[in-house]
Every structure is written in C-alpha cells, then in structure tokens.
Amino acid sequence: MKRFYDFFIQKAQKYYNENPKIGRGDFFTSPELDEAFGKSVAYFIKDYLNEFDNPKILELGAGNGIMARDILEVLDVAYIIYETSHYLTNVQKNLLNNKNVIWTSSLEELEPFEGIILSNEFFDALGIAPVKDKKELYINGLKEVWQEPHKDTRHFIDIFNIDDNYYELPLDAFYIYERLSKILKKGYMLTIDYGYKTSPYKNTIRGYKDSKIIQNIYTEDMFDITYMVDFSMLEKIGEYFGFKNIFLKKQRDFLIEIPYFVATLEEVCQEEEAYSIERCSRLKNLILSMGESFYVLFQQKL
Ligand SMILES: C[S@@+](CC[C@H](N)C(=O)[O-])C[C@H]1O[C@@H](n2cnc3c(N)ncnc32)[C@H](O)[C@@H]1O
Numbered sequence: 001m002k003r004f005y006d007f008f009i010q011k012a013q014k015y016y017n018e019n020p021k022i023g024r025g026d027f028f029t030s031p032e033l034d035e036a037f038g039k040s041v042a043y044f045i046k047d048y049l050n051e052f053d054n055p056k057i058l059e060l061g062a063g064n065g066i067m068a069r070d071i072l073e074v075l076d077v078a079y080i081i082y083e084t085s086h087y088l089t090n091v092q093k094n095l096l097n098n099k100n101v102i103w104t105s106s107l108e109e110l111e112p113f114e115g116i117i118l119s120n121e122f123f124d125a126l127g128i129a130p131v132k133d134k135k136e137l138y139i140n141g142l143k144e145v146w147q148e149p150h151k152d153t154r155h156f157i158d159i160f161n162i163d164d165n166y167y168e169l170p171l172d173a174f175y176i177y178e179r180l181s182k183i184l185k186k187g188y189m190l191t192i193d194y195g196y197k198t199s200p201y202k203n204t205i206r207g208y209k210d211s212k213i214i215q216n217i218y219t220e221d222m223f224d225i226t227y228m229v230d231f232s233m234l235e236k237i238g239e240y241f242g243f244k245n246i247f248l249k250k251q252r253d254f255l256i257e258i259p260y261f262v263a264t265l266e267e268v269c270q271e272e273e274a275y276s277i278e279r280c281s282r283l284k285n286l287i288l289s290m291g292e293s294f295y296v297l298f299q300q301k302l
Contacts, residue, residue, distance in 0.1 A: 003150055004137040005171060009127040011207075011217075011225040016085040016125065018222065029121050030192070030251070030290055031067035033282045038070025040261040041190070044254075045116050048188050049077060055115035056080060058183070060176070061122035065092030072099045077115075082107060107179040117180060117189040123234065124193050124226045126172035129153045130205070133164045142218045160236055165201045168227055174237050181241035184301045189243060191297040194290075195229030197248060204228035231295050243299040252291025 030037045049055045056078045062068050065088075068079060079101045083089045089103055104110055130137040135146035136153050149157060156162070156169050180189070196204075207214035209223040217225060235245050255261045265287075269280040285291075 001138050001140045001145065003129065004139055004144075005127050005129040005150070005153070007139055008205075008225060009172070011223070012125050012127070013084070014222060015224050017087055029063060030286055030294070031070065031120060032064065033286060033290075034279065035066075035070045035073075036261055036264045036283060037255075037286055038067040039074050040255055040258045040264075041067065041118065041192075042071040042074035043260045044258055045118070045188070045190065046075060049075065049116060052114040052187065054078075054113075055187070056113040057115055058082060058110070058113070058117045060117065060119035061125060062092050063088060063121070065095040067118075067120055068092065068101060069095055069099070071118075072096070072101070076100070078102075080104060080110065082110075107176070107183060110183050112183050112185045114184075114186045116187055117184060119190075120192045122193070123170065123173055123191060123229045124195070126170065126176065128168040128205075128227060129156070129171050130166070130168050130203070131157065131162065132166040134162065139218060142216070159240065160233075165199070166203070167199060167201070167233075168204060168230060170230065170233050170237070173234060177234075177237045177241045177243070181243065181301065187301055188246075189238070189297075189299045189301065191234065191299075192251060192254075192294060193229040193231075194293045195231050195295055197295065198232050199230050200228065229295075231297055234297055235299075238297075238299045243301050246298040246300050248295060248297045250291060251294035251296055252287040254296040255287050255291065 058080045059068055060082050062081045062083055068081060072079060081092060081101060081103050083092065083103060084105050131149060131153060132146065134149065134157055136149035138145045138147055152171060153169060156171060156174060204227045206227065207217040207220060207223045207225050209220065214220050214223050231248055235248065238245065265283050268276050268283060
C-alpha cells in the first residue's frame, strides 16, 4: 500500500529526470511559445525589483531555461534557478552559459535575499494528496483505497479546516512556501500555472504521453503526471506563511495590461510574412486559449 502522494512524486521526478519532452512532444509551455512571454514578465517585475538595493530573482523549476534567458535579455539582475532535474539543469546551463545565473537543487542551501520569486508551470508538478470525507487516497497495486490520512495530510486538513469535499491537497506547495517564507526577506512572488480560482472538488489529475491523455496512470511507466492548480489553496498557504495576496487574474488579463506585450502583438500581427503570421497566432494563443486556462497569482512578502 502506497500513498498516492508518494506515487505522484515518484512519477513526476522520473519524468523530469529522464526525458522530459517540454517543447518537443509532450507539451509546450508559454515561454516556449514566444519570447514575448518571458520579456513581458520581465517588464512587469522591473519596477518591483527597483524597490530593493540588491535584488535577486529566484525561478522555481525552469524547464529548458527559456523564460530565464528572455528575462535576462531585459533585466540585468542576479538570477537563481531552483531545479531538481539533473537533465534539465544541464539543458539550462547550456542555454544560459554566459549569463549571471546560479543553480541550486535544494532550497535549504539558499541564503535569504530580497527580490522576486517566479515560476511558470512549477506547482502543477509538485506532490498532492487527494482527500475526500477527510480520508486520503492510497494505492494498492492498481486499486485505489481511501483510508485514514497520513499525519502530514492530517496536519494540513487541521490547519486549513478542510471539509468533506474532494480536494487535491498541495502538500509539497505547503513545504515549499514554508521554506520560501524564510528565504525571501522581503519581496514578491509571481506564480503562473493552469488551474482554478476556487477549489474544483473534482479529480483533475492527468497523465500525458506524446500529447495524448493516458487512460490508466497506474499501469504506465513513464509519462508526464499533472493536475490543475487550486489557486485558492495557494492563496491560503501563502497567507499562512506571511505572503499577502496582491492579485489573482487570468493570464490573458495579466498580459494585456503589459504595454510591451500589446505593442509586440500589434506589431507582429500587422506584418504579412509567413513567420509573422505564425508568430501572431502563437501570441494570440497566450491570451486566448492559454490565456483563459492559466492564472497569475502575485503575492507580497513584507
Ligand atoms: C512543467 S515544467 C515547467 C518548466 C518551465 N518553467 C516552463 O515553463 O517551460 C516543471 C519544472 O519544474 C521542475 N520540478 C518539478 N518538480 C520539482 C521539484 N519538486 N523541485 C524543483 N523543481 C521541480 C521540473 O524539473 C521542470 O523544470
């Protein structure tokens, strides 16, 4: 008998360590669709970074390193990447070899700093514990079993007064926020991911292989496992650890309020060459399809 929480982490770590096909098969993320995404994030955070004498950016789970590259094209700032996949760390190091970046695979190693913590599609890869009627999901071979929660899940249920509905409790997000609240002396946290504004009360866990959904996640060996992020939970966890909510909005609304993004969209979509037409459709994807399903959470640590 194994906790679903442990099963999830093993599958996610295996996927990201062995052969994640980010941007070449299993999925494309927003930074990979167009450089305007990372650059827009850079223009958004620029003024906030100026509040600090010696600011740093910490990016959580940087994938192929593309968002870091595009941000560092706009901003000259010390950049730290937290990444646990050796495979992706090497990909990032090759891409960012002449930039002001350091890497860590452990948040425990980081010295406290002031600045900004960023992530795109990081929280959807972290361990969750599904619960319903305050029972936790375990798996026994291919069978799902609901039983008394592990003490860590119980602790989460008690702190956040979880009721009898179905929830995918973000236990690892809780541990990460706890650590980040010690590392970030003062600053902001910008979290971008697909998910819900209020708890969905339904199973959002999915496995993907070669862009197709997997029918049975318990019989497959290697695949991308993920779920929709419950942003109401991230807000509550943040508040518990001293992060005040500034806003939670759809990626579409976030991007169209950034003048650089709007100017790029207008310029590219006026041009008639094949490359620009294609680029225009990728930029529109960031505000139409992905713009609808992705949220941006901005929190402040005082
Ligand atoms: C879905 S990918 C997103 C990559 C990138 N941010 C992007 O938007 O293209 C998730 C990233 O988080 C990393 N990751 C997953 N679980 C992690 C963990 N527990 N600690 C640190 N990084 C993790 C993965 O290795 C990968 O870089």
